[in-house]
Amino acid sequence: MTSRPLVTLVGAGPGDPELLTLRALRAIEQAEVVVYDSLVSPDILALIPAGVKRIEMGKRCGKASARQEDICAVLVRLARIGKRVVRLKGGDPFIFGRGGEEALYLRQHGIPFGVVPGITAALGCAASGLIPLTYRGLSRAVTLVTGHLQQGGEFRGWSALAQAGQTLVFYMGLEQAAVIQPRLLVEGCPASLPVALIESGTTAAQRITTTELGRLTATAATLKPSGPVLMIIGEVVALRAELSATLDSLAVA
Numbered sequence: 001m002t003s004r005p006l007v008t009l010v011g012a013g014p015g016d017p018e019l020l021t022l023r024a025l026r027a028i029e030q031a032e033v034v035v036y037d038s039l040v041s042p043d044i045l046a047l048i049p050a051g052v053k054r055i056e057m058g059k060r061c062g063k064a065s066a067r068q069e070d071i072c073a074v075l076v077r078l079a080r081i082g083k084r085v086v087r088l089k090g091g092d093p094f095i096f097g098r099g100g101e102e103a104l105y106l107r108q109h110g111i112p113f114g115v116v117p118g119i120t121a122a123l124g125c126a127a128s129g130l131i132p133l134t135y136r137g138l139s140r141a142v143t144l145v146t147g148h149l150q151q152g153g154e155f156r157g158w159s160a161l162a163q164a165g166q167t168l169v170f171y172m173g174l175e176q177a178a179v180i181q182p183r184l185l186v187e188g189c190p191a192s193l194p195v196a197l198i199e200s201g202t203t204a205a206q207r208i209t210t211t212e213l214g215r216l217t218a219t220a221a222t223l224k225p226s227g228p229v230l231m232i233i234g235e236v237v238a239l240r241a242e243l244s245a246t247l248d249s250l251a252v253a
């Protein structure tokens with residue numbers, strides 16, 4: 001894109017403001033309007049300079065949320081009156097964030113746009129939870145999956161997801177635990193496969209619950225999350241206990 005962007009799709013990362021990129025921070029500081037989605041943490045919203053107009057437009061499971069076409073229309077309308085707009089999104093704009101649709105809409109309407117990547121929840125939560133997503137001998141691939149697998153027709157990829165030697169990271173997966181557990185078990189995953197459920201990863205409210213695939217639905221039913229939850233499934237989850245213990249013993253020494 002050659003012309004100066006009027007709209008910049010900015011990834012805000014998983015919540016901790018320290019995980020914003022320098023480019024994201026600069027875009028926020030130079031914006032005239034910030035259109036932000038519901039996942040953006042209060043600590044990051046606090047970085048928007050006073051006097052900059054803020055518009056909340058986002059989507060949140062189980063809560064009233066803006067329609068995608070309305071969000072796109074607002075971005076175009078603001079750009080057409082010459083505003084420098086930041087479209088601020090949780091994590092990375094192009095990972096389950098509808099950033100692709102928004103970029104395409106802007107392109108189709110002739111609005112110059114830019115994209116600033118953010119740390120996606122999988123990377124932020126894994127680091128914060130001490131779960132290496134790949135590990136020699138345990139996991140040679142990572143698959144990012146949406147929990148809304150049946151949208152757009154029957155999902156036929158369960159056997160690929162059940163292949164050994166990989167880590168699965170389910171976004172929006174908590175509400176689908178009762179689907180994910182039996183489908184992976186039927187495809188041959190062991191009931192003992194470790195699972196981590198990470199709520200509000202990287203923030204002060206982070207809460208991590210570990211369980212096994214065979215108990216996933218029961219464990220998910222006990223959680224009453226007040227923030228977003230990420231599900232990590234794979235042998236690498238078991239490394240968390242060892243890595244946390246190592247840190248504890250270092251702290252004591």
Ligand SMILES: C[S@@+](CC[C@H](N)C(=O)[O-])C[C@H]1O[C@@H](n2cnc3c(N)ncnc32)[C@H](O)[C@@H]1O
Pocket residue numbers: 014015039089090091092093094095096097119120121122125170171172173198199200201202203228229230231
């Ligand atoms: C619509 S997706 C947006 C993902 C975002 N674009 C990203 O790259 O992280 C929302 C889902 O991301 C996950 N998520 C986002 N931020 C999270 C966080 N701080 N802790 C745990 N899960 C998070 C949850 O699974 C949530 O339901």
